[in-house]
Amino acid sequence: MLSTKKEVMDGLFICTSLSLFFILLIIIKFIFRTKQHLPPSPLTLPIIGHLHLLTPLPHRIFQQLSQKYGPVVSLWFGSRRVVVVSSSSVAEECFTRNDLVLANRPRFILIGKHVGYNYTTVVVSPYGDHWRNLRRIGATEIYSPSRLNMFSSTRKDEVKRLLFKLSHNSRKDFTKVDLRSMLSEMAFNIIMTMVAGKRYYGDGVSDNEEAKEFRDILSKIFLYAGATNPSDFMPILKWFGGGGFEKKLMELGKRNDAFLQGLIDEQNLSKTTSDQSKASTMIHHLLSLQESEPKYYTDEIIKGHILVMLMAGTDSSSLTIEWAMSNLLNHPEVLKRARAELDAEFGQEHLIDEPYIFKLPYLQSIISETLRLYPTAPLLMPHYSSDDCTIGGFDVPRDTMVMINAWAIHRDPKLWDDPESFKPERFANGGEEPYKLMPFGQGRRACPGIALAQRVVGLGLGSMIQCFEWERVGDMKVDMSEGEGLTMPKAVPLEAMCKARPLVDKVLF
Numbered sequence: 001m002l003s004t005k006k007e008v009m010d011g012l013f014i015c016t017s018l019s020l021f022f023i024l025l026i027i028i029k030f031i032f033r034t035k036q037h038l039p040p041s042p043l044t045l046p047i048i049g050h051l052h053l054l055t056p057l058p059h060r061i062f063q064q065l066s067q068k069y070g071p072v073v074s075l076w077f078g079s080r081r082v083v084v085v086s087s088s089s090v091a092e093e094c095f096t097r098n099d100l101v102l103a104n105r106p107r108f109i110l111i112g113k114h115v116g117y118n119y120t121t122v123v124v125s126p127y128g129d130h131w132r133n134l135r136r137i138g139a140t141e142i143y144s145p146s147r148l149n150m151f152s153s154t155r156k157d158e159v160k161r162l163l164f165k166l167s168h169n170s171r172k173d174f175t176k177v178d179l180r181s182m183l184s185e186m187a188f189n190i191i192m193t194m195v196a197g198k199r200y201y202g203d204g205v206s207d208n209e210e211a212k213e214f215r216d217i218l219s220k221i222f223l224y225a226g227a228t229n230p231s232d233f234m235p236i237l238k239w240f241g242g243g244g245f246e247k248k249l250m251e252l253g254k255r256n257d258a259f260l261q262g263l264i265d266e267q268n269l270s271k272t273t274s275d276q277s278k279a280s281t282m283i284h285h286l287l288s289l290q291e292s293e294p295k296y297y298t299d300e301i302i303k304g305h306i307l308v309m310l311m312a313g314t315d316s317s318s319l320t321i322e323w324a325m326s327n328l329l330n331h332p333e334v335l336k337r338a339r340a341e342l343d344a345e346f347g348q349e350h351l352i353d354e355p356y357i358f359k360l361p362y363l364q365s366i367i368s369e370t371l372r373l374y375p376t377a378p379l380l381m382p383h384y385s386s387d388d389c390t391i392g393g394f395d396v397p398r399d400t401m402v403m404i405n406a407w408a409i410h411r412d413p414k415l416w417d418d419p420e421s422f423k424p425e426r427f428a429n430g431g432e433e434p435y436k437l438m439p440f441g442q443g444r445r446a447c448p449g450i451a452l453a454q455r456v457v458g459l460g461l462g463s464m465i466q467c468f469e470w471e472r473v474g475d476m477k478v479d480m481s482e483g484e485g486l487t488m489p490k491a492v493p494l495e496a497m498c499k500a501r502p503l504v505d506k507v508l509f
């Protein structure tokens with residue numbers, strides 16, 4: 001006999017105890033999992049989850065959900081878990097205690113792969129050394145006050161061209177102007193002149209074919225970046241109808257890369273010809289840094305920075321000016337007060353100038369109030385959890401896309417008195433608490449272009465108020481509903497009546 005009866009019994013006992021132990025472990029784990037305190041969620045449809053909620057104005061749908069389910073709501077976009085935050089206090093928690101864990105970006109938005117250089121540009125890059133390095137380059141070599149000051153004459157020149165266009169038919173009487181296109185061209189010219197020393201819109205365009213190619217590529221990028229593309233959220237769709245979309249994105253990525261590379265190559269040549277207009281451009285500057293640190297300043301990194309400035313820094317500013325002007329047309333008393341402030345500061349001889357825009361508290365209040373009601377990135381940009389965390393007392397697992405509904409926070413009646421009304425006076429006492437008003441985001445991922453945006457918006461809007469009388473086209477109030485798009489545009493592009501003030505003859509002609 002190999003074993004006694006006792007030994008067999010002992011063996012059996014050990015076996016059953018072990019199995020029982022493991023079964024218990026599994027049960028505990030299961031209970032623990034279901035005990036996970038996830039944020040509340042509306043009814044989930046099979047397969048698509050809550051994708052049907054991704055309508056053209058998601059910030060409005062998300063605001064309604066928060067009124068029903070509370071400030072933290074969890075959703076499924078296909079197979080992706082999403083959490084939407086709609087209160088100031090929970091947003092504060094996201095940008096302080098959870099800032100690091102939420103500093104990531106999702107890696108499945110397809111345009112970031114094919115046009116954004118395989119998720120290596122600063123906007124879409126995941127959190128990590130690469131992203132930190134891009135932000136460092138940005139902070140010192142692109143968005144620093146000294147770099148921005150180098151281009152103040154560019155901004156002044158483009159704003160003057162805008163004023164000149166506006167004055168075209170308005171020196172005798174009121175004339176109708178289409179502000180959307182004029183402001184957008186100004187914003188693009190400002191960035192392109194900073195980047196490459198050339199303009200692509202209006203007069204003074206040297207190469208029309210190139211300008212046309214640029215405008216075409218850019219409108220396509222904006223179109224595809226704005227489309228909430230279902231195959232971003234349901235990878236399986238790529239194998240079916242969604243595949244055509246990815247192919248289009250790949251082609252667009254190639255075309256865009258060829259274009260940007262062309263801009264870089266050109267500057268390389270002009271280094272030797274020492275063309276003055278090119279010598280101060282951002283490309284030139286980054287290429288000269290490439291010579292000493294080729295590892296950090298690759299062509300691809302430089303192209304990524306240009307792309308990001310064009311995407312993040314143009315419409316966001318020009319649409320903000322358009323929203324502000326629309327508000328002023330609907331509130332003539334505010335417009336009058338803003339003009340009085342400008343006249344008191346500059347008289348009838350001098351045009352508003354950049355360093356002074358920060359000394360005009362009422363103009364600044366108008367801009368803050370505009371960004372409160374009409375933040376051009378109403379849901380900021382999507383964040384992504386790189387680890388498990390808790391948000392507003394709920395458990396949020398890693399790999400969750402986290403969106404902050406700034407638009408809803410800016411209109412929260414618990415934070416703001418009469419939240420739906422345009423009242424710049426509410427900012428009369430200076431700064432707001434940071435987590436009440438956050439059109440540029442907060443924390444590590446906050447917008448690095450804020451100083452540039454403040455200059456472009458302040459100078460553009462201030463000059464338009466200073467130089468022209470403004471009226472609505474017809475008796476109807478300007479329609480203030482928001483439309484679909486990457487950077488929340490006004491649904492109806494703004495048209496207005498303007499008439500040049502006597503000052504225009506002195507400062508422009």
Ligand code: HEM
Pocket residue numbers: 122123124135308309310312313314316317320375376377380381382439440441442444445446447448449450452453457
């Ligand atoms: C009124 C104008 C603007 C608004 C409202 C705005 C708003 C924002 C917001 C909400 C974010 C995302 C923050 C987050 O992820 O939580 C962002 C990111 C960014 N913005 Fe702006 N922005 C404006 C102008 C600009 C300009 C002029 C530039 C540069 C030329 C710029 C460059 C960027 C970049 C590079 C990022 C990505 C930062 C990162 O992911 O690390 N923005 N912006």
Ligand SMILES: *[C@@H]1O[C@H](CO)[C@@H](O)[C@H](O)[C@H]1NC(C)=O
Pocket residue numbers: 118
């Ligand atoms: C994109 O990046 C990922 C991860 O960094 C890498 O594995 C992949 O090969 C890259 N794809 C291309 C096309 O370069």
Ligand SMILES: *[C@@H]1O[C@H](CO)[C@@H](O)[C@H](O)[C@H]1NC(C)=O
Pocket residue numbers: 264265268287290299
């Ligand atoms: C600039 O031109 C030289 C000579 O043609 C070339 O070797 C170099 O790689 C170029 N640099 C860039 C940044 O394209």
